[in-house]
Amino acid sequence: MLTAAVRLFNTHGYDATSMFDIAESLGITKSTLYHHVSGKEQLLTMAVDRALGALEEAAREALDSPDPATVRLRRLIRRSVLVLAERLEFVTLLLRVHGNTAAEQQAVDRRRAFDRIVTDLVKQAQAEGGVRADVDAATAARLIFGMVNSLIEWYKPDRGAPESIADTVSDLAFDGLRTH
Amino acid sequence: MLTAAVRLFNTHGYDATSMFDIAESLGITKSTLYHHVSGKEQLLTMAVDRALGALEEAAREALDSPDPATVRLRRLIRRSVLVLAERLEFVTLLLRVHGNTAAEQQAVDRRRAFDRIVTDLVKQAQAEGGVRADVDAATAARLIFGMVNSLIEWYKPDRGAPESIADTVSDLAFDGLRTH
DNA sequence: CCATTAACCGCCCGATCGGTCGGTAAATCA
């Protein structure tokens, strides 16, 4: 039921998807749908929670590990790609949310907390000497995760296994396009 | 008038923005707004045209130049960042469009044509030996422009001059995070 | 100065939306 809603939200947009559409895609009526969920916003909340939960666990791992920041950053990038690939539809919805309601604002705040963790990790990696120090840490963090997050625009299971995509992304993030 | 509409589309979402909202933000009535534009969809079409026009001109430059593909690719990345920064609101709207109407579908098609040009450029650069050949060209193109396109999520004029952001992006794209 | 055009407005319409309510059939449990 949640997955059906998320699929419709992603293909037609959250606002453009009516509760009738969701009910119809499930072969039930709108009334029945309301018997199971409290409203449209709850569907959104549950969906973005599922995405944020996985992302936050990956971030927690990166914080708790005793390894150097550079390897923790690389691992967080890889893990994030895997989360994106595995929960593609939920993360897609999350990344399209823009804080127009209270529930959306909360999701945006949690996303920002994630971004802050990444920025701090980049800063530590720079201090360690593992990452070049001539780029602003916040900018680099945003750009690298811009790369990661772009998966929601193009990733499909037949475009490669999540693990191999994760390798490509972290390779490109650390070594760039140039031949070595 | 167009810019007012685009600003509202970006902050509240296209569907969530009513023609009344747009008219109100201009200090006119809905009737007057309809006297100047044929409808809501025309506003969207005009806005994405303004974004696609600039992007397509950058792509044309990259195609017409006699330089090696590697330098043309780098130039296209830089020019794209500049277009994103200068026409941020229009490109933001463009990148959020998902082909739900005929007009939107046309915009998506033109975006895909742009992506194809980038992929071809990466392929040529790989053939030249200027770009590593161990990553799939289409994947690399999508990831690099995922990085570029992420600007719509965070760029503000006070976060640096467009030119310096363009340098950072192309540096990161070609050389990565690693210290050299 | 008069006719035409452009800019503007108030009022209305049909459609759609999120959500509610009263009630029925089916499952569960004592």
Added chain:
DNA sequence: TGATTTACCGACCGATCGGGCGGTTAATGG
């Protein structure tokens, strides 16, 4: 078996939306 809960439905409501219509004022040009 009888009572209670759960799943389900049709009909309805108030609000909002994109858009249209008829008419008025202001500018323009011969």
